[in-house]
Amino acid sequence: MPATELDEPVRTALAEVAAFNRSRDDALAIPEEAGAFMHALILASGATRGLELGTSYGYSGLWIASALHRNGGRLVTIERESRKSEIAGRHFERAGLSECIDRRIGAIADALSGLSGPFDFVFVDADKEASLDYVRRFRPKLAARAVIVTDNILHPPHFNWPEYLAVLRNDANLFSTLVPVGNGMELTIVR
Numbered sequence: 001m002p003a004t005e006l007d008e009p010v011r012t013a014l015a016e017v018a019a020f021n022r023s024r025d026d027a028l029a030i031p032e033e034a035g036a037f038m039h040a041l042i043l044a045s046g047a048t049r050g051l052e053l054g055t056s057y058g059y060s061g062l063w064i065a066s067a068l069h070r071n072g073g074r075l076v077t078i079e080r081e082s083r084k085s086e087i088a089g090r091h092f093e094r095a096g097l098s099e100c101i102d103r104r105i106g107a108i109a110d111a112l113s114g115l116s117g118p119f120d121f122v123f124v125d126a127d128k129e130a131s132l133d134y135v136r137r138f139r140p141k142l143a144a145r146a147v148i149v150t151d152n153i154l155h156p157p158h159f160n161w162p163e164y165l166a167v168l169r170n171d172a173n174l175f176s177t178l179v180p181v182g183n184g185m186e187l188t189i190v191r
């Protein structure tokens with residue numbers, strides 16, 4: 001990602017979150033190349049209505065929201081730990097992106113029922129065993145040509161992925177394929 005693509009406040013906030021995340025073991029953030037990949041994907045697709053499952057301290061949210069903002073859009077991001085969400089909120093503010101990020105605190109299943117959509121970009125990065133349930137919940141709220149990215153397909157290994165991937169890849173209304181960036185991201189497009 002050329003440095004000129006990101007505004008200076010976003011670059012600064014990303015560096016600060018990365019440093020903060022390195023000082024702890026509960027951030028579980030995506031690596032930089034995965035963030036740059038989603039950022040590029042959003043710019044290329046023109047997505048404006050984003051949804052993130054699993055905010056943590058806001059690292060992936062910064063990559064996603066900065067691209068949505070470029071497209072004139074906004075991000076809804078969900079996290080059950082209020083402490084994490086509040087720290088993420090400070091990072092979003094530092095990046096100048098607070099106005100276009102709606103932080104929801106609570107369980108994803110509950111938060112999803114309160115969201116009407118439509119969404120044209122969704123990042124799935126929370127409790128892996130519930131990922132399929134989440135897809136089923138947000139699927140009716142997806143716009144045509146929506147893009148779903150699911151993290152950690154290659155690492156760490158998770159027992160649930162074969163079923164998850166089979167559902168996505170065998171659905172005639174979806175196109176889904178693995179992109180070996182970061183820890184392995186499944187890229188799914190609504191046809």
Ligand SMILES: C[S@@+](CC[C@H](N)C(=O)[O-])C[C@H]1O[C@@H](n2cnc3c(N)ncnc32)[C@H](O)[C@@H]1O
Pocket residue numbers: 027028029030053054055056057058059060061078079080081084106107108109125126127
């Ligand atoms: C892998 S981390 C997210 C990392 C973040 N996307 C990033 O790259 O910076 C997963 C986050 O999801 C949150 N989480 C897990 N299960 C959840 C649930 N059922 N409802 C809401 N948040 C949940 C965890 O607290 C954790 O912060």
